[in-house]
Amino acid sequence: MFFIRPPAGLVAKLPLARAMSDGLMIEVSNLTKRYAGHTAVSGISFAVRRGEIVGLVGSNGAGKSTTLRILSGYLPASGGTVRVAGFDVFAQSMEVRRRIGYMPENNPLHPEMRVREYLKFRARLKGLSWGQTRQRVDMVLQQCGLVEAQKSVIGQLSKGYRQRVGLADALVHEPELLILDEPTIGLDPRQIRSVRQLIKSLAGRHTVLVSSHILSELEMTCHRMVILHEGRIAAADTPDNLQALMGGRGQVVAEIAASQAELQAAFDTIAEIRHADISPVAGDFFRCALTPQDGVDLRSRVFNLALQRGWPVRELTRQRHTLEDIYVRLTRVEEEET
Amino acid sequence: MQAYVTLTRRELGSFFVSATGFLVIAAAAFLQGLSWVVLVAQLQAEPTPLPITQLFYSTPYFWLILQLATPVITMRLFALEKASGTFETLMTTPVTELQVVLAKYTAALVFYVLLWLPSLACVLILRHFINTPTALDPGLLASTFLGITLLGGLFMALGCFASALAHTQIMAAMLSFTLGFTLFLLSLLSGRVTVAGGWQEELLTRVALMDHMNDFARGLVDVRHLVFYLSLTAWFLFLTVRVVESRRWK
Incomplete structure (x- = not known):
């Protein structure tokens, strides 16, 4: 497996980066998830280094959300092991949950709460003291561009703002690992850009695992991509190497x-x-x-x-092959093989 | 502890952000007022040696409020969060299943107790106009409210359990109403039917909710009743925790 290393100095400066021999944030080995009747994820393995931004790409039903739900400790795996920051997500679930900020698909929020009130509630729930809560809520409100909206009722916010609230919630306890499931779905191009910039600004300080079914969106943000197809990994590499994989440089x-x-x-x-x-x-x-x-x-x-x-x-x-081409080609090859 | 307090506050707060919470309080206050009016009218017609708190249970209003308020209070606890997806964000924070269940239960119970405060006001008004101050003894009132709280505590636990099982609020409401009404019917049955021996008799004498309430309203705090309500409540809360945990066994 291929890894992109973040600049060496960057990692050493991280307040949260613990001295770990292997420096791996996520280790997934042989992960399998079966629901009644079908297998959503079958025997996938990948790893993510600290400080990396990794994209999980796949068409709908490829197993992205299932993988992320297992990583966040919400669902148990049917087989294989998943470790986050060295802790087993099932056996040491509490340790893992303390270290992750998870934004599920469709970004569920409490529509009756106000933005600041919700973030305070979430921060307290995640174990922050009152002082930390005030400080961190102020910080993420700023970071996510929510300062003006902090007194608004969440249910009345636009989709773009709600998405920012979800991101602010995921960030509020300064997690080592951010897991974002389709953070840009349903947003307009300008909002997508601002979310992308936000994610990019997190590189180094946080490890980010972000999923999308639109490749071009992750191409610009991610150090590395894992392409899922029908519950299996079709390819996992840097965007550049995936380009090279297509054989020959472009015309x-x-x-x-x-x-x-x-x-x-x-x-x-x-x-x-x-x-x-x-x-x-x-x-x-x-x-x-x-x-x-x-x-x-x-x-x-x-x-x-x-x-x-x-x-x-x-x-x-x-001409460069767009990753779209690569994706279509990879998944087609897979289909022909089976 | 911090998670429990935070969650309880949010749950309790969410009762009051929608009109539903206030509607439930208003409806309960109306029914309680009505029951006192009916009671006082009856007392004027024919005096009785029974304490007024005991007469309160002989009106159908108490049971009506209990049966209707339980599903309305408890249906949203888990079912709404599961339907909207916030259950996922909740269960991926470092909180235990027990903390979540206890916080939701506490919030429901506190709201239920709030529902009964208007009847305390009724008692105070009545006391103001009554000639014999012994008719409304504070100890009697305390044991009556203990009974109301214990019975409510059991019904809230039933409602929690139903809400944890159900996927939608409607299903949760129907399930908790069914569970509560079954208990009520059993206790109604025990007053009407005499079964000699066997487990049937045992069951019917144990679940005689109306007899229990009569005892509390007479100022009789029977330890057997305390054990009955507390253990049954604990059992249903335990079941609720297991249901919430079951996501992790599938």
């Missing part, structure tokens, strides 16, 4: 103003170009889709070529 696309024959002849002289596909586009420009040899970045070659010949260039990009 380079260039729009150049020159004649087609000149372009074809020029591309033939470059050995790294395996295949060139030239088609006319608006104006005098031609769109050249260049497939490289494995692992070669053609952009600088193409740029230099155009510079030498004095050809105007109006676009030069290397």
